[in-house]
Amino acid sequence: MKVFIAGAxxxxxxxxxxxxxxxxxxxxxxxxxxxxxxxxxxxxxxxRRGDLFDEESVVHTAEGADVVIHAATAIPTDDPSPEDxxxxxxxxxxxxxxxxxxAADVGADQYLQQSIVWVARQPDxxxxxxxxxxxxxxxxxxxxVDAEDISMEAGELYDFDVxxxxxxYFYAPDAYHTRKHGEALIQxxxxxxxxxxTAKISRVxxxxxxSGFVAAAEGNLSGIWHVIDDEPVSxxxxxxxxxxxxxxxxxxxxxxxxxxxxxxxxxxxxxxSPMSTSNDKLQxxxxxxxxxxxxxxxxxxxxxxWESE
Numbered sequence: 001m002k003v004f005i006a007g008a009x010x011x012x013x014x015x016x017x018x019x020x021x022x023x024x025x026x027x028x029x030x031x032x033x034x035x036x037x038x039x040x041x042x043x044x045x046x047x048r049r050g051d052l053f054d055e056e057s058v059v060h061t062a063e064g065a066d067v068v069i070h071a072a073t074a075i076p077t078d079d080p081s082p083e084d085x086x087x088x089x090x091x092x093x094x095x096x097x098x099x100x101x102x103a104a105d106v107g108a109d110q111y112l113q114q115s116i117v118w119v120a121r122q123p124d125x126x127x128x129x130x131x132x133x134x135x136x137x138x139x140x141x142x143x144x145v146d147a148e149d150i151s152m153e154a155g156e157l158y159d160f161d162v163x164x165x166x167x168x169y170f171y172a173p174d175a176y177h178t179r180k181h182g183e184a185l186i187q188x189x190x191x192x193x194x195x196x197x198t199a200k201i202s203r204v205x206x207x208x209x210x211s212g213f214v215a216a217a218e219g220n221l222s223g224i225w226h227v228i229d230d231e232p233v234s235x236x237x238x239x240x241x242x243x244x245x246x247x248x249x250x251x252x253x254x255x256x257x258x259x260x261x262x263x264x265x266x267x268x269x270x271x272x273s274p275m276s277t278s279n280d281k282l283q284x285x286x287x288x289x290x291x292x293x294x295x296x297x298x299x300x301x302x303x304x305x306w307e308s309e
Contacts, residue, residue, distance in 0.1 A: 007072030015210035100154030
């Protein structure tokens with residue numbers, strides 16, 4: 001099977017290249033420069049230069065693909081403003097438009113779209129699943145909803161299978177926000193937001209997110225799945241557990257109002273609002289199961305990796 005991956009040099013995309021290649025598939029990664037070529041090649045993939053916003057370019061690079069995957073993002077960092085999210089919103093929306101058309105043009109059998117579980121987070125904080133109503137609550141969430149709709153409509157129009165993989169909140173040793181989180185804890189500068197002590201959030205180690213895409217592709221499936229681990233965890237519990245593993249000071253608490261001034265509304269809402277769902281559907285329909293079934297297992301791996309560096 002030939003798999004074309006947009007976003008192949010990102011934290012998820014690198015693992016997609018590695019895991020598809022390890023399963024004996026041809027992993028073709030969309031790249032923009034020599035550095036991207038090196039990343040894809042080092043993971044066992046074939047780099048092809050192109051531009052996500054140029055349909056002709058993407059069709060050329062995706063030629064021969066059986067599966068097309070949209071794993072590209074442009075998540076902003078370091079206290080982003082609403083304007084900083086606009087590129088990520090464009091990557092989701094326009095990227096989905098270009099990639100679904102390319103999938104049709106190259107005759108792909110399946111298109112897989114990365115999304116986020118909190119598009120279906122319920123206003124009252126109750127648990128939810130793949131059939132729950134979506135509630136986009138900010139522009140970044142709305143763009144994920146739009147990308148899902150673009151994908152599903154394209155599947156009906158062009159008659160290929162479409163899979164929407166809604167991932168939990170990512171963490172991994174090489175994920176930017178995880179590294180910043182660990183560094184801040186060591187420096188005693190990673191507070192816990194007031195109100196986040198009881199807000200359970202569904203997370204996933206990025207390696208497990210990638211293996212969910214592999215399972216969906218190898219099963220040639222259509223549908224929506226939540227790709228998360230087995231145990232939602234609050235920000236307070238996650239931060240405390242990571243601090244303990246790093247022998248860092250116990251994180252202090254700050255009020256939600258202070259957090260909003262320092263971190264921005266989008267990040268505070270994400271971390272302080274309940275987001276509890278399950279991976280039951282993905283496990284029932286594929287042979288997937290998370291290697292890091294809880295955040296405890298995943299944080300052990302994260303810290304072991306950092307120590308080995």
